[in-house]
Amino acid sequence: MSRVLSSLFVEQLTVIDCAYLDAQRGVVGESWIVDIELRGELDAQSMVLDFGEVKKRLKRALDDSADHTLIVPRRHAGLSVHEAGGRVDLEFRGPAAGAIEHSSPAIAVTLLDAESVTAEALTAHLKPVLAAVVPANVAELVLNLRSEAISGPYYHYTHGLKKHAGHCQRIAHGHRSRIEILVDGVRDAALEAEQAARWADIYLGTREDRVSTANARQRYEYTSAEGAFAMELPAERCDLLETDTTVECIADHLAGLAAAARPGRDIAVRAYEGVMKGAIARRLR
Structure with a gap:
């Protein structure tokens, strides 16, 4: 008698908002949507696994x-990476990116057994992590990481929020984010495209965290609840905000830039933080 396996799927279970190091692009903010499928025999509830448990x-x-x-x-x-005392200190040199230095608690770094970071390599890394938390009746786990389909402009940004109580305090995590700029209630494609180009693969720093600008580089340091963090990279790959880099502050910053470019007009900016979430800022004439 053949074995019968059922499949349970969850689309967009979550979004992995992260950053990764790339030889050509430098430090890249990314948002990968996670879809999963569990294949196995039915349990005592006639389920592969309860959705709540998934x-x-x-x-x-x-x-x-x-x-x-x-x-x-x-x-x-x-x-070049050094691991000791629950910390990871690294330097990354690529042919085009310029040197990137990062120092943090080990919990803020994922060391991937690969030559480059791709969705496929991260999928291979994560599958055994997920397989370890499903019950024995699950025979196979299918994991898919995908990017959000965005028809208009978007940018990749990396940042850290030292005041945050959760994982956002980590100095190098990021997002792949769409942007919408409305001028007098109508989307301004030119402004959106300009901003997306300006912030392609950008690190967004807060002025009070910047400790050095020597040698055409910028260095950011702070201590948060998880520990001490530091990030140094080429100045051309950074942009500086006077405020924290929460999405609310980012939206307000972008609204100010749009108002300067379109004086005397009503401005509304929808700035996304990854997928399907963000903040709105306005400048009214």
């Missing part, structure tokens, strides 16, 4: 692994 077990495992971390390709030739 969200509880698998989402928690993802939140405690790659989400809100800096993902580092351990086998990249330009990587």
Whole structure:
């Protein structure tokens, strides 16, 4: 008698908001949507796994692994990494990106056994993590990481929020985010495209956290609840905000830029923080 397996799927179980190191692009903010499928025999409830347990077990495992971390390709030739005392200190040199230095508690870094960071490499890293938290009746786990389909402009940004009580305090996590700029109630495609180009693969720093601007580089340091963090990278890959870099402050910053570019007009900016969430800021004439 053949074995019967059922499949349970959850689309967009969660979003992994993270950053990763890339030889060409530098430090890249990313938002990967997570879809999962569990294949196995039915349990005593006639289920593969209760949906509530799927969200509880698998989402928690993802939140405690790659989400809100800096993902580092351990086998990249330009990587130098030192692990000691619960901390990770690294320097990453790529042919185009310029040197990037990062120092943090180990919990804020995902060391990937790969030469480069891709959705496929991260999927291979995460599958055993998720397989460890599902019950024995689950015979196979299918994991898919995908990017949000965005028809208009978007940018990749990396930042850290030292005042945040959760994982956002980590100095190098990020997002792939759409942007909408409305001038007198109508989207301004030119302004959106300009801003997306300006913030392609950008690190957004807060002025009070910047400790050095020497040698055409910027260094940011702070201590938060998880410990001491530091990030240094080429100045051309940074933009500075006078405020914190919460999405509310980012939206307000972008509204100010749009108002300066379109004086005497009503401005509304919808700034996204990853997928399907963000903040709105307005400047009224």
